[in-house]
Amino acid sequence: MPKLRHIAIAAEDPEAMAEFYKKAFDFKEVGRPNGHLADGVFLSDGTLNMAILKFKTDQLGKGMEFRGIHHFGVLVEDVDAFSKKLENLGASHYIDQGQDGHQAGYFEKKFFGPEGVLFDIAEHGWAGAEPLPAPIKEAAE
Amino acid sequence: MAKLRHIAIAAKDPDAMADFYVKAFDFKIVRTSDGPLAYGHHLSDGTIDLAVLRFKSDQIGKGMDYTGLHHFGILVEDVAVAAKRVEACGGRHYMDQAEPDRTGGFEVKLYGPEGILFDVAEHPWTGTEPLPVAVKEAAE
Numbered sequence: 001m002p003k004l005r006h007i008a009i010a011a012e013d014p015e016a017m018a019e020f021y022k023k024a025f026d027f028k029e030v031g032r033p034n035g036h037l038a039d040g041v042f043l044s045d046g047t048l049n050m051a052i053l054k055f056k057t058d059q060l061g062k063g064m065e066f067r068g069i070h071h072f073g074v075l076v077e078d079v080d081a082f083s084k085k086l087e088n089l090g091a092s093h094y095i096d097q098g099q100d101g102h103q104a105g106y107f108e109k110k111f112f113g114p115e116g117v118l119f120d121i122a123e124h125g126w127a128g129a130e131p132l133p134a135p136i137k138e139a140a141e
Numbered sequence: 142m143a144k145l146r147h148i149a150i151a152a153k154d155p156d157a158m159a160d161f162y163v164k165a166f167d168f169k170i171v172r173t174s175d176g177p178l179a180y181g182h183h184l185s186d187g188t189i190d191l192a193v194l195r196f197k198s199d200q201i202g203k204g205m206d207y208t209g210l211h212h213f214g215i216l217v218e219d220v221a222v223a224a225k226r227v228e229a230c231g232g233r234h235y236m237d238q239a240e241p242d243r244t245g246g247f248e249v250k251l252y253g254p255e256g257i258l259f260d261v262a263e264h265p266w267t268g269t270e271p272l273p274v275a276v277k278e279a280a281e
Contacts, residue, residue, distance in 0.1 A: 003188060025215055048145045
């Protein structure tokens, strides 16, 4: 079964927000993404990647001032197979990561699901996130 | 270490949205609830609770028409200790679970920096993974 492995927050001050979650819950910093979509801090609880980001574009259509939980990410066995499945179910493809050269540890494709809710899928996983359970991964290989 | 175990989405049509995630990712519906705060479905991937809810009040100040990601939840060893720690870090208490004996959902809601709402609970959300044994035992 695919696994929820990423949650992203749109922040005005990612540094201060990341500091809060590190101090409050002992989440560990595992990266400093700095790309054309967003800058910020990646935290991990050992299972999920929690990205605290200052976005550079209005991905959600809620305006650049939007602050809050922004999107989530699902780790899947096969991005291509799931992309087809998602589109068949009515999701709309938004963007691919890798259009400007693939970086490991990030989303691979973004989709809008029902009611315009944005989510990512990836098969390589987010920085600091747990991989798929072995039997599922092995069965897919 | 505390663990992220809950993600909540504000939806106009929780039935249709839940159906999408069940079909898309094989997530299982583990609970359907209609309480004072929201109506909707709790899905599980075996580890995390993905709640698809139609809220009955404006908990995040974005208006009742808001749809999208709403809040997340963290499983902790001890809710009282965690809540105090959050407040010491500058977080703000919002509300407690109205039924103290009810488990499987949030126990306390707090606002973190920039008004981000999150829950803490020491009993796992329904259908989710408990804290790793070593962490839990160390706390007992």
